[in-house]
Amino acid sequence: MREKKSFELPPKNDNMCRVFAYLTITRGVDKDVLQAFANQNMIYESADYHNTVFIGYDRNGVPRHAHKRGFALDNEG
Numbered sequence: 001m002r003e004k005k006s007f008e009l010p011p012k013n014d015n016m017c018r019v020f021a022y023l024t025i026t027r028g029v030d031k032d033v034l035q036a037f038a039n040q041n042m043i044y045e046s047a048d049y050h051n052t053v054f055i056g057y058d059r060n061g062v063p064r065h066a067h068k069r070g071f072a073l074d075n076e077g
Contacts, residue, residue, distance in 0.1 A: 009055065011048065013046060016045035018045060018050045019043070020045075022071050041055065042057075046068060
């Protein structure tokens with residue numbers, strides 16, 4: 001039987017400048033929509049690799065899953 005690991009969110013970056021720029025400029029996400037998700041702590045930039053982290057909560061407001069998505073800017077590879 002496998003041991004169940006505890007769920008931990010990736011560490012947050014101090015800001016989400018890279019993610020905000022990528023999602024608004026490259027992907028065309030409206031800045032107000034993105035800001036609303038950030039204000040609800042449903043999206044942030046990870047500290048380690050600057051990935052976009054999308055968080056899902058249960059009915060009690062406890063984070064239960066997270067999805068990391070990376071991106072590469074033209075000048076970064």
